Amino acid sequence: MSEMQNIQWFPGHMTKTKRQIQASLKLVDAVAEIIDARIPVSSRNPDLSKLIQNKPRVILMNKCDMANKTATKMWIDYFDKQGITAIAVDCKSGRGLNKFTPAVTKVMSKRIEQLKSKGMVNPTIRIMIVGIPNVGKSSFINKVAKHNRAKVEDRPGVTRGNQWYTIAKNLEMLDTPGVLWPKFDDRLVGERLAITGAVKDQILDIELLAVRLLDFLKKLKPEDFIARFKLEDIDIDNYDSFDLLYLVGKKRGMLVSGGEVNTERAAIMLLDEFRAAKLGRITMEMPYGG
Ligand code: G4P
Numbered sequence: 323m324s325e326m327q328n329i330q331w332f333p334g335h336m337t338k339t340k341r342q343i344q345a346s347l348k349l350v351d352a353v354a355e356i357i358d359a360r361i362p363v364s365s366r367n368p369d370l371s372k373l374i375q376n377k378p379r380v381i382l383m384n385k386c387d388m389a390n391k392t393a394t395k396m397w398i399d400y401f402d403k404q405g406i407t408a409i410a411v412d413c414k415s416g417r418g419l420n421k422f423t424p425a426v427t428k429v430m431s432k433r434i435e436q437l438k439s440k441g442m443v444n445p446t447i448r449i450m451i452v453g454i455p456n457v458g459k460s461s462f463i464n465k466v467a468k469h470n471r472a473k474v475e476d477r478p479g480v481t482r483g484n485q486w487y488t489i490a491k492n493l494e495m496l497d498t499p500g501v502l503w504p505k506f507d508d509r510l511v512g513e514r515l516a517i518t519g520a521v522k523d524q525i526l527d528i529e530l531l532a533v534r535l536l537d538f539l540k541k542l543k544p545e546d547f548i549a550r551f552k553l554e555d556i557d558i559d560n561y562d563s564f565d566l567l568y569l570v571g572k573k574r575g576m577l578v579s580g581g582e583v584n585t586e587r588a589a590i591m592l593l594d595e596f597r598a599a600k601l602g603r604i605t606m607e608m609p610y611g612g
Contacts, residue, residue: 335503336503339500339501339502339503340369340373342500343373343452343500343502344373346450346484346496346498346500347373347374347377347450349448349450349484349496350377350448350449350450350496351377351378351430351433351447351448351449352377352378352379352380352426352429352430352447352448352449353374353377353378353379353380353449353450353451353452354379354380354381354382354422354426354449354450354451354452354462354495355370355379355380355381355382355452355453356381356382356384356451356452356453356457356458356459356462357381357382357383357384357453357457358383358384358385358389358457358458358518358520359383359384359385359386359388359389359393359394359397359410359605360385360388360389360518360604360605360606360607361514361515361518361520361605361606361607362383362397362605362607362609363511363607364504364505364510364511364514364515364606364607365453365454365457365504365515365518365520366454366505367452367453367454367502367503367504367505368505370452370502374452378429378430378433379406379407379429380407380408380409380422380425380426380429381401381406381407381408381409382408382409382411382413382422382462383397383398383408383409383410383411384411384412384413384457384458384461384462385412385413385414385457385458386410386411386412386417386418387412387414387415387417387599387603388599388603388604389410389603389604389605390602390603390604390605391603393605393608394410394605395410396608396609397605397608397609398410399609400609400610407425407428407429409421409422409425411462413458413461413462413465414458414461416465419462419465419466422466422489423489423490423493426447426449426493427447427493430447433447434447444491444492445492446492446493446494447492447493447494448486448494448495448496449493449494449495449496450495450496450499450500451463451495451496451499451500452499452500452501452502453499453500453501453502454501454502454503454504454515454520455501455504455520455521456519456520456521457520459499459501460499463487463495463497463499466487466489466495467487467489467495467497484496484497484498485497485498504520504521513531513534514606514607516531517531517534517535517593517596517606518596518597518606519593519597528586528589528590528593529564529567529585529586529589531589531593532567532585532588532589532590532592532593533563533564533567533589534563535592535593535596536563536566536567536570536592537563538606539601539604540558540559540561540563540566542604543558544601544602544604545602546600546601546602547601547602550595550600550601551569551570551573552573553569556569564585567585567588567589567592568583568585568588570588570591570592571583571584571585571587571588571591574588574591576588576591
């Protein structure tokens with residue numbers, strides 16, 4: 323999928339974004355990195371650790387309503403073993419967001435103690451949100467910030483134009499998230515971002531994408547997918563993924579004149595249903611490459 327290399331994020335764009343994020347980082351104590359729980363590898367920015375350096379971070383595994391529950395738990399464990407606090411959230415419904423403030427407090431505990439020992443009573447912690455496009459940054463901000471915009475004028479050191487949301491007692495969040503670029507030089511990453519809807523369809527071959535999704539579904543054999551297309555009685559391992567796309571289109575009656583299947587329509591339908599989690603709660607990437 324060579325088109326992936328051409329998607330957005332020209333070098334100038336990346337440099338500008340990097341600078342903006344570096345400027346915002348100076349204003350905050352911690353970072354909340356939002357990733358997509360269905361693709362915890364591909365939805366992460368490859369340069370983030372370098373950018374934030376030693377700043378405490380919390381990972382929000384968003385869209386967990388669409389990811390496999392066991393896989394999400396395994397990921398949280400995996401991050402935990404690396405000393406990173408991660409929580410599962412669903413920013414559409416708000417589920418899991420009650421764990422956010424405790425998670426920030428946990429990663430900031432040392433710093434809070436330091437500040438207290440210097441005589442600060444109830445120090446305010448400031449945090450910023452970062453993540454690749456479409457991962458749910460605005461949804462998160464809308465859910466936790468409500469209409470709770472903190473006043474800006476009494477914040478020393480904060481340049482004009484920065485707004486802060488109060489999201490809990492002594493916890494403020496920068497209103498503008500850092501939009502990170504994905505790792506777009508890896509074909510698999512690009513395909514997974516496209517399959518999950520993080521990058522737009524128009525620039526990619528929709529049928530090829532559906533075939534790649536079917537390559538994956540053939541291996542995983544999610545119950546919902548099998549049941550939805552009534553594939554119980556066939557051995558999908560014997561099907562080439564394009565033939566499977568054909569079959570799936572046929573089952574939905576997506577025919578063109580002459581009785582052939584409109585595989586483009588079938589591809590669009592399949593990807594739409596995957597993105598709406600109608601094929602099951604599916605995680606495409608496991609820790610340790612499993
Ligand atoms: P961004 O700011 O990082 O670019 O992402 P944004 O919040 O705009 O979210 C991108 C899409 O993902 C939105 O869908 C949003 O509703 C959806 N979304 C965000 N968080 C979750 C989640 O936890 N679960 C689910 N299922 N979806 C989530 P959209 O189709 O662009 O808009 P809409 O359908 O909500 O109108």
